[in-house]
Amino acid sequence: MTEAGLYKFIAAQTLAVVSSTGPxxxxxxxxxxxxxxxxxxxxxxxxxxxxxxxxxxxxxxCSLVIGWTGEITVQFxxxxxxxxADEEGDWKDLYFTAWPDCRDHLKWPGITYFVVSP
Numbered sequence: 001m002t003e004a005g006l007y008k009f010i011a012a013q014t015l016a017v018v019s020s021t022g023p024x025x026x027x028x029x030x031x032x033x034x035x036x037x038x039x040x041x042x043x044x045x046x047x048x049x050x051x052x053x054x055x056x057x058x059x060x061x062c063s064l065v066i067g068w069t070g071e072i073t074v075q076f077x078x079x080x081x082x083x084x085a086d087e088e089g090d091w092k093d094l095y096f097t098a099w100p101d102c103r104d105h106l107k108w109p110g111i112t113y114f115v116v117s118p
Contacts, residue, residue, distance in 0.1 A: 007036065007040060009067060009074060010034075010074060014033060014034065014098070015031060015034065016032055016034045016065060016076075017029050017031055017032075017064065018032050018044065018052060018063070020055035020059065021055060021059045021062075022051065022055050023058075028051055030051070032045075033045075033102070034098075035094045035097070035098035035099065037090065037094055037115075041091065041116060042066075042078070043092075043113060043115050043116075044114055044116075045099075045111060045112065045114075046111075046112060046114070047108065047111060047112070048112040049110055053112055056082065056114055057082055060081065061078075061080075062078065062080050062116060063077045064078075064116065077118070078116040078118045079116065080114040080116045081116075081117065082112055082114055083113040084112060084113075085106050085112065085113070
């Protein structure tokens with residue numbers, strides 16, 4: 001699949017399962033709402049106190065399974081970089097374009113964002 005085809009596929013999805021490594025090496029997975037940048041960085045939000053956030057802060061290597069309609073998926077591996085709610089960036093605008101209702105999350109104490117780079 002070309003990079004453009006990969007972007008088109010991921011951009012058509014709204015959800016992914018992110019897998020991280022917990023303390024002691026145990027695998028842990030969670031469903032997240034996603035957006036994707038043109039250069040294939042996947043963005044999602046979560047609470048900093050969540051298990052997935054704590055895992056990614058301590059061990060940023062992760063994987064995502066994106067898409068499942070028609071049994072077609074993308075297995076996406078990368079490094080997660082945490083961003084605070086008050087940070088600006090194209091990734092944030094893109095995320096709110098995909099998830100406009102999530103602007104309300106900015107009011108949540110402890111909301112944080114992760115940008116996963118392939």
